[in-house]
Amino acid sequence: MRVDAAPASEREAPTRARLIDGTALAALIRAEVAAEVQALGARGVTPGLSVVLVGNDPASAVYVGAKEKASREAGMAGETIVLPTETTQAELLAVVERLNRDRTVHGILVQMPLPKHIDPDTVIRHIDPSKDVDGFHPVNVGKLLIGHTDGFAPCTPVGIQRMLVHYGVETRGADVVVVGRSTIVGKPMAALLVQSGAGADATVTICHSRTRNLADHTRRADILIVAAGRARMITADMVKPGAVVIDVGMNRIPDASTKSGTRLVGDVDFAAVRDVASLITPVPGGVGPMTIAMLLRNTARSAARTLGA
Ligand code: GUN
Secondary structure, eight states, rough: TTTTOOHHHHHTTTOOEEOOOOOHHHHHHHHHHHHHHHHHTTTTTOOOOEEESSSSHHHHHHHHHHHHHHEEEOOOOOEEEETTOOOOHHHHHHHHHHHHOTOOOOEEOEEEEEEETTTHHHHHHOOOOOTTTOOSHHHHHHHHHHOOOSSSOOHHHHHHHHHHHHHTOOOOOEEEEEOOOOTTTTTHHHHHHHSSSTOOOEEEEETTTOOOOOOHHHTTTTEEOOSOOOOOOOOEEEEEEEEEEOOOOOOEEOOOOOOSSSSEESSOOOOHTTTTTTEOOSEEEEEEHHHHHHHHHHHHHHHHTTTTT
């Protein structure tokens, strides 16, 4: 197999990082999940994922559409419930409670962010933890931190961990720096990597908007994971030569050369950092597809648990 054969242009620049192909790895996982869905179907259970979208944020609508399409392609059942922006918190909680009671629903995902008048923590606490395939409920957050594997870990960090394992990146004893302390990515990412076991056992530093001398931290990282939501904030001088760089950022910036007038970029200055790192995720086509694949995996796992698997 010639998977490592680089094109001539890359052979002339041997320091250039290899790309982590999130789209290809996600396709592999989605095929595994589809096989699991078939096996569950033979035992009388079709995994069902219900996605709830409140309001008309265009980016959220795109993400939700992608999740629905992927779950259908994996052979799952389910629905996307779109509610108007004016939906009250009580109305949303009633929808969540209905889904909690519905035995055909194994996964419930309420897309974030929610409109300002709805408290996301209240909504998340109403989701049955056994159907919380996002891994946001405090019960699942607690299980993750303790290292119990019978909960759900958030999809983006667990997808990143899977990428590192798949690409043979040694995490044991590695200095990992996570930039960003969100509940969706930064904090659970650190919690996963600090556990003992495969794809973990790392020494983890979390940096955030109040961190002093950010570059002093990032330059020490064997593995640098960036989820800060600031376009191209990580420049080449902030990266240790040979580091593995994972870019969670999805920032739309103006670009007059494209038809839409905008372009998607990560939190990492990809073109420059690629010449310093050994392995790097592109945006798009890196972390994004893995998030969806892991959502499907969590949903299939939830359905399997109803059979005692
Ligand atoms: N908004 C951005 N990412 C996510 C995610 O992984 N889950 C949910 N529910 N909302 C999001």
